[in-house]
Amino acid sequence: MTNEHQFNTDQPVETLDEWTVRNADGTITVALETPVTPPKRGKVEPEPLYELTLRKARGIDLRKSDNHKGGDIEKSFVLAASLCGQPVAIFDDMDAADVQRVAKAAGMLLGKLENTGGDS
Numbered sequence: 011m012t013n014e015h016q017f018n019t020d021q022p023v024e025t026l027d028e029w030t031v032r033n034a035d036g037t038i039t040v041a042l043e044t045p046v047t048p049p050k051r052g053k054v055e056p057e058p059l060y061e062l063t064l065r066k067a068r069g070i071d072l073r074k075s076d077n078h079k080g081g082d083i084e085k086s087f088v089l090a091a092s093l094c095g096q097p098v099a100i101f102d103d104m105d106a107a108d109v110q111r112v113a114k115a116a117g118m119l120l121g122k123l124e125n126t127g128g129d130s
């Protein structure tokens with residue numbers, strides 16, 4: 011499926027692939043093929059998310075993930091949730107292809123993965 015998402019970011023600096031851009035502030039925005047609605051918190055109904063923006067990881071993010079009980083996938087959800095400021099439960103309803111894109115972006119912010127080409 012071709013992504014026709016218009017990124018909601020002021021200054022994308024680099025297109026990493028058709029779903030992902032690096033922003034001027036170093037964050038990475040991932041467009042979601044299938045919008046996902048965060049769990050309800052309090053009385054406010056959450057709006058569907060069409061993209062997630064992940065910030066650079068800090069030591070506390072790694073510690074949260076490492077200290078979390080569960081397997082590797084659960085720990086990666088904890089890390090990605092911390093980087094995008096969403097609850098871990100958001101990944102439960104997320105399309106698997108979108109989860110993979112978010113995980114790849116988190117890896118790039120950790121320095122584990124390099125961009126393998128883009129649409130530029």
